[in-house]
Amino acid sequence: MKREELISLLAGDGPVNEACRKALEQGASFHIWDGLVPASNLAPAYRAREAITRDRGIPTLGFAAAVETLNALAEQPVRLGGVTQLDPPYYFQLFLSADATTVLACIGVDQQHQG
Known part of the structure; x- marks a missing residue:
């Protein structure tokens, strides 16, 4: 996937899409993985991660x-991607449709506060 394609997929409203799009426009590195994972396999892990980040x-x-x-999304297959912004350090986890034509969800995590 080309940078411009991913930027256009993040055209939706919301602060996380806007921040991720801006990071890409400013040259942040990104990767979209080839494999697919059922959303139901991801939900429990990310629920736990959300609780951990909140608690910390x-x-x-x-x-x-x-x-x-x-x-x-239940059993719907999801493709993962990531965007790494170095300054300030921030990581965006992307959840895309199986055909990588839609960003289904995006999570941004401040890396300055990682322990």
Whole structure:
């Protein structure tokens, strides 16, 4: 996938999509993985991660909404991607449709507060 394609997929509203799109526009690195995973396999892990980041006071964007989306998708296959912004350090976890034509959900995690 080309950078411009991913930027256009993040055209939706919301602070996490906007922040991820801006990071890409400013040159953040990104990767879209080839494999597919049922959303139901991801939802419990990301629910636990959301609780951990909240308990540790780590700033995030879109976490709760992404977990809700993964739950709602049930057995639908999801493609994963990631965007790494170095300054300030922030990581965006992307959940895309199987054909990588739609961003289903996005999570942003502040990396400055990682322990």
